[in-house]
Amino acid sequence: MTEARLVSAAAELADEEGLAAVSISALARRFGAQPASVYSHVAGLDRLLDHTAQFALKELSDLLAETLPGKAGRSALFAFANAHRDYARAHPGRWQAAGRQLAPDVAAASAGPRIARAARAIMREYGLSATDEVHAVRLLGSAINGFVALEAGGGFDHSAPPAAESWARVLDAVDTSLRHWPAAAASATSID
Template identity: 45%
Template sequence: MARTGITPERLTQTAAELADEIGFDNLTVSAVARRLGVKDPSLYAHIRNVRQLRTLVSLLALEELADAAAAALAGRAGKDALVAFANTYRDYARKHPGRYAAAQSELDKDTALNSAAPRHSQLTRAILHGYDLPEPDQTDAVRFLHATFHGYVSLEMVGGFGHTAREADASWAWVLETLDFALRNRPMTGDRR
């Protein structure tokens, strides 16, 4: 029987907040139980194990991030859309580092397909409509953008850019300018050469 006051939503939200504070990899059932002021067994009415707890946080993070990206893209196209999308991801990672890490974690295929994960690719493809990219270039560009954004954000989060005098924001702007240029001036691939 579920403990009064603890709902799956409250459990997930508490776990997400805790992940932001202590790190997604440090998230445990015991830590969430302590935060909620209950014993560990009280949570097992809602979850089977720590893996399921982390999956719930991943699903929440994917949903939040997709919603934020969709709102940022509304009415934008081309470079403006690219910059809004990229800044949304970067801002989310800065504000919610544990959730951002959760959004990057591997989900089983069925869970991933039924989550907000496909929306992230759809949103990226929406940006790419402004660059008139046919397949297979569009798929390559989706991967290119995600790898670039995630790589930059991940390095920034662990202090990877603190050893130079140039501000990370200036480099981020340079990255976005370069991505826009690359997408507008991409070489032809395959049969279109």
């Protein structure tokens, strides 16, 4: 039993049963050990979940590193979004862990900043200002996370057309929004 093996087992357990099922006791049972043995390798459940998030973010970052080279603009946008959705579908518990709020030092040491840089690079292809790149990355993240969460929760199971068709339309809409980005956004307080 090592910290790395515990984190890998936590990621597998999260995929099988959900992130909420990950506990020190559950991991101890997987290894046929007592919880105290697990604690000798990890400094508690929060630390284990942080490491599981880092594990998932690295996997996702590695997937993006394989997927994005040679792509730009719309092609890169679709590749980036599809990699996220594919990862979430293949690894639902790890995906949930990747969305976990991490302490600033843990987040900085994760692959999260690499993923963010990849998203910002895609936005640069649309000719956005540095400030608008931030807004655009948030739009893309909201579209990806919202769609993936609804899909995982069965929100698209009871109607046609298939979710894959809607996914392509959502990405088309994001691409169109990025190509026609407004010069200045309306104040949130002025929207009624």
